[in-house]
Amino acid sequence: MASGLLGLAAAAQAQALPGEVEAALKRAKLPASALSVVVQEVGNGPPVLAWNEQPPVNPASVFKLVTTFAALDQLGPAWSWSTPVYLTGPLRDGVLDGSVVIQGRGDPKLVVERVWLLLRRLQQQAGVREIRGDIVLDHSAFALPERSPGDFDGEPYKPQNVQPDALLLNFKSVNYSFVPEPALGFARVAMEPVLAGLQVDATVPLSTGPCDDWRLALKPQLTDPLRVHFAGSYPLACGERSWPLAAADAQGYGARLVDQLWRELGGRLGGSVRDGPLPPGARLAFDQASPPLAEVIRDINKYSNNVMAEQLFLSLPAASTSMQPAAVAPPAPAASGAAAALPALPTTRPEDARDHLRRWLASRFGEAAAQQAVVDNGSGLSREARISPALLARLLQAAWASPVMPELVSSLPVSGTDGTLKRLNATIGRAHLKTGSLRDVAALAGYVLSDKGRRYVLVAIVNHPNAVAARPALDALVQWVIRDTPALPAPSAAPGCCAR
Structure with a gap:
């Protein structure tokens, strides 16, 4: 075995953190016991460094790796959300004597450009230019508890705190x-x-x-x-x-946006834009598909988009059975009064999504392993979420061996290049790592390419009130893995803590 790998293995055998990592922790006044680490060559034997890896810890946004790999594993990279648009009442010469219903089914990327395209399609494809009734926005696919965007950290106007919504339009934000x-x-x-x-x-x-x-x-x-x-x-x-x-009027945001865009497109509206359920007898006009899942998870992981991760998380239970609407048919002729059969729309609660993700973890890694995780939501914006670094490393190994590996890896921030890892200029292109940050958490997890051409799984998580000071230690660990260098002389292991 080459000397680089032997050097990494020596660290595990010595039950020690690399010297430069321990030194960085000391400078930050952080105990070694606050750090949990797994370093393991992809597909190749036991970890070469394992430190505090078994106890479950708060992963912050690194938990998005669980959500996004579970989605890719179950749905495939080409899967997409659908947003069906329905009509009620007869349509003659561009005038709809009824209402338009836009039914949300969880699409995380209904940004303003795509809402504009949906309304333009309503005019051009469905032929609706005047609506004598209302434009109804159906949010019923998700049954969510009443929560304030400021509940987590007291900052309700941060876009990262926007709450999920079955019909989430433009992230309920204004630039x-x-x-x-x-x-x-x-x-x-x-x-x-x-x-x-x-x-x-x-x-x-x-x-x-x-x-x-x-x-x-x-x-x-x-x-x-x-x-x-x-x-x-x-x-x-x-x-x-x-x-x-984030908009102050989160509940009314969608209605304001649709009203504005519809009128800018020259559409006429006799009623109002309002929230409401899909009424009986409505007929399907068309169905707008989202970008494919592979594209969506790039936004989730590279930029740590919380609300998009929550949309995906809440979509999983219904998506795994089917969320696609019935075959698209043109509006029925006004005289016929015919109505297309409506597809069933399951309603998802947060507990359904939590149970679904727990079952997936158990099916993939065994019930005992799944017990090492506490699933709270899909984004990691949580004080309660937990996962053991050992399980997270197993997940990354499984992802590397899976058919969807290219899509997951390409969704991760690239060191010194893009996303939340752009700052690591000294390691340009050598690491694909998801970052995680909360008030008391700092984390990295993903893949690192060493100087010797070996690819390693790396999981490193700090849980400590002063976790914000841990970034230099995590960066030093990345550099140590890249160099395939042996650890410095071993310090004593933290009491009751660490590696095998």
Whole structure:
């Protein structure tokens, strides 16, 4: 066996962390017992480093690896969500004497461009230009408890805290842009998308201060669902900036967006855009498919998109049986009054999704292994979620050996290149790793290519009140794996802790 692999194996035999990793932990004033590690060559024998790997720990966003691999494993990379659109009442010469119903089935990527395309298709394909009734938004595929976006960390306007929704439109968020006009003494403010009935200050005064805390300097007033007001100023030194924020009126966001886009497209609406269930007798006009699952999980893993992960998690129970609507048929002729048979729409609760993912873990890795995980949600934005690093390493090994390996690996951030791992400039392209961060968690998990051409599974998780200081230690561990280098002389193992 080559010397590099022997060097890595020596660390496990010595029951020690690599010296540079332990030194980085000491500098951060973190105990070695706060770190859990598994390093193992893909498909090749026991771990070469295992430290504190059996006790379940909070993985933060690294849990998205469980959700996304489970989805790929069960559904395949080409699977997609469907958003059917139904009509009620007769349609003559572009005038619908009834309502349009858009039925959400969990699509995480109904961004503004795709909502626009859906409404344009309603006009061009279904031939609806005037609606004498309403546009009804059906959210009933998910049965979710009442929760505030600020429940987790007290910051309800962070897009990462947006709650899932069976008909999630544009992440219920608005992107505010600020363009300085120095000669006029103000910055122009624009929002994308425009929402019907929501007013935003068109300008905000410029200031001459530094750009450090420009968001705080703006003093945004966000609680009014009908107006966004910036009471402060915008630093000229910032140049052009943008700021995505979750909408204050999360419940009414979809109606405002659809109303605005429908009217921009020249559509006429006699009633209103409102929430409601699909009524009996509606007929299927068309079905809009989402991008394929492989594309969606790239957004989830590379950018750690919480609400997209939750959409996927809640979709799994019904998707594994079938969420596709009945065969698409054109609207029935007005005179016939015929109605297409409606497909059954199962309603998913969070507990259904949790049970489904637990069953998948047990079927894949055994009941005993599944007991090493506490499934709370699909994103890892949780204080209760737990998984053992040993089980997570087994999952990564199974993913590497599976037919969907290319899709999962390509969804992970690439060190020094993109996503949440862009900062690791010293290891450009050598690691595909999902990151995880909470107030008391710092984590990395994925695959690392060493200088000797070996590919390793790496799982490294820190649970500690000062976990934010652990990043240099995790980065040192990545570098150690890349170099295939032997560990420095072994320190004593932390009491009651660690490796085999």
